[in-house]
Amino acid sequence: MPFKFISNSERFLKIIFGVSLFVVLVMGGVAYRYIKELSNSINDVQHNYQVHIELEKMLSALKDAESGKRGFIISQDSTFLLPLLSSNQQIENSLEELKKLTLKDPQQQENIAELKEKIDKSLAIFEKTLQLSIANNPDSREFIAGFREGRQTMNSVRFKINEMTAHENDVLGLAKEKSVRRLSNAPMLLYYVLILSLLILLLTYLQISKNLKVLKVKNELLETFKKSTTQSEVISKHGNWIWHVEEDVYEYSDNLFRLLGEEPQSFEPNLENYLSFVHPDDVEKLSEHVSQMIEHEDLPFIHYRIIQKNGSIKHFKAYAKILVDADGYKRLLGTTADITDEIENYRLIEKRNLELERSNKELSSFNYVASHDLQEPLRKIQTFLSRLEDKEKDNLSNSGKLYIERIKASSSRMRSLIDDLLQFSRTNKSEEALEDSNINILIEAAKTDLAEIIADKKARIIVDDIPSMRAIPFQIKQLFLNLLSNSLKYSRENTSPFITVSYSKTNASDVPKVSHTKYNVFHTITIMDKGIGFDQDYAEKIFVLFNRLHNKNEYSGTGIGLSICKKIVENHNGYIIAKGEVGVGATFTIYLPIT
Template structure:
């Protein structure tokens, strides 16, 4: 959105520049057009004035000629008045023409010629009427002078007509230029104004679209601002900025709330902020602020603030510098209230201490279970054995049964203590993973169960295992428990047959693996042909002390499979049980591959 608005602003700026240029061009052309039209008008007026003055001169000469003829015919001096005044009038007209033709050398030269002929004609007028004998128009000298005057008059008339014709040609040319200017100028002005209107429309349309975008952007910003405020309130953090060039801070509303104040209740300065900092943290925080101003960066810092009501809050702050569009460096920071985290951390520390005490007590219990409990149990079994050997004949049948029951109870108690010790060892934190030969661990488990395997005539088959990174003694214990469990719950109709398989699988391709931690796993499957179980108890059999059968039917404490699950959890793997009553059980183990 911001990039689009920036591009539109550049477009508008270009449109304004072009529109201003077009307006200047229109103004210049208008001025030029008006100037040309004015000049053409002045030239036309000038031409008309020249022609009028020439026509006036010719008229004066005609009047003089008419007066002369009247005088000749009547011999009345009244008719000489036009002739006598013609000289002054003609001089006045030539004076006007001299002004009009000062910038036209060619016309000025022709007028000089005309003026010379006029002077000659006026002299001829004078000579003609003075040479006239009294009422004798047939006098040869008179006729000669009169004809000479006619010739001069014709020359003058021809010269003036030539000048007038030249002026008329010039007038026509200027009239054509004038009409051309009058026609071209409006068309050009209209075209330029049309272009200006188009540019103004484009600019207006762009401005209108920008206003709509800005309105949408403002609405989005308002929503974002409100959501940010709410987010700051919910997440208990506030934001702030520092303008390095002007050394000006701005605080968000929730930053004030973190200090226990109302939004914008004081001027956002470091000095005002420091008033809320815990006295023990002021010096350290001041030094960190100075480093922030020097480096324009603020790594994570921790300090406390004290509200006016005395509440102490733990805060965490962080800042990172950016450069804005005006090439100014601004530090953007965030401050979070981590009081709840501190309280939770301290509670966790207390729980860890309590857990450590419990572990120590558990270790003490293990010692008691492995030494203090087993010692009296051994004595009970020893004295029972002596009693059977030395006093058996003296005991009644009921006494013998009591002794047998005591012996069975002591045996079960020993098994329970041994299983508890094994389960306790599977929970110990000192688990050392080693690159191990799983085939050797399986063989060691078989050796541990060699007597029972032989007694039950059990058949065990297995695939070859690759080396794995495991806790060796726990994996061996796992194999012992699973093999012992399969043999214990054998079918009365057939000898135990246990098949162990291995394969490497991809976690994504096996739906049994939930929330995999590694992409590949070792899949080890134990399958037996024992009594099996109903699948609805598949999860229950891994619960500590859980038994699906009566203790009189099958010996055991219900801890073996719990130990198996704990071992697999220690390896961050999975164990799944499946069964079919009277057919057999299957245990599937998934161990992650690093």
């Protein structure tokens, strides 16, 4: 989530940066626009000024020509004609300049054409009156008429020039009004744009400040994680390394150097230096794996040995996986672990397995001895007691007969003990494979073995229909044989035993005293009797080997039967729970997993 936040913040900052850049460009464009308009306004004023200058020059030249003509007429002095000669050229130059200056103004072009006609006419009249004056005929009607016409023409020239000047003033006024209107809005617009830019910059600053705080927290977390990772490497005896694929450069963590028996970063991390630590017998194998890693950019689990400088041989296991970032940059992230302890433990387990195998063989030998060598002298004892009782019974005293009975009881108990021990040792065996078993048939087989006792005690045994399940048939039969025998043995006097065997299914969460199991549902078989029962405080002790709640003189038995039951149930990954109440009865509940 934090990385996503930072990513969104980066995107947000990019957007803000883009908006800020756009605003700056807009401000630049607006400023350029108004500067351009201001420059155009200055150019318009300068242009108008030049038109005025040329018009004034033209009008001045005409005035000079008219003054020279009048001075000559009055004084007949030819020096007064000099301005007239120079003004003609000045007028022509001014007209040409005005044409250039007003090329984009059609109205002024028309005015210039009219002005030129009037000027030409005025100059022609100047020339006519000048010739009459030279002919000494200034009083003639023709001269007076020409003089008056010249004055009228001159006035029309002045009017036209004034008209052109007024037109230029109007054009300049409109341009000025337009420029003033535009330029008057410029400061306010620039002010608003500046305020907006400052707000955007402030928002960007706040976001950057917020991101810096987040990055600071993340850096602290990363630093903590780095230290934790370093500690984890030391504790778990592993080191990390990175291969930068494009640059063909390696990085080793500090603990990887320690695993090699070296100080952190004590040599350049590369393949050549690393292979110098590898066991000579494993160099070729590891080199081949590295070549495949370089070719396929992948490294599956590999095992090899290294030799530290102190001569210690360590077993290593390495694994690596390629990582490609958003820019397509490839890195191979690897982990190398020291599994020397695991190898040594594995060898120790193998050794102990061999010892266990020898113990099992010795136990098998004990079973053979118990079933043959121990029972053989016991059978002889019982045989000789039988013969002694048959042939010498009448010759024995009462004490002798009592001793014989005690010897018979002890030998019988000895046989039962040997048989039960053999039975318990068989339940320790796990060679028997689970198979689909009809539990109802196995219960009936157990009842058949107990048929004589059932008949003697007139017992009633009610059994539910139990589905088939995966089990070891021989052990399951022995389980029910022991439990039913236990219920028959501890029945109340002068009361026919009543035993029920019921079936149900139980979820793992409802199985008492079970917190963790890989099974979800269990077969539940309950054996309930109405015998003498037992104190609930002894519910766990009755499953302990050789543990008895009653004196051997009260009830026969060796204290092994319920231990056998518990062992059989555990062989099936199940649980057995006892519940009793003195004088009421006992209940044994068996939970066998449904597989």
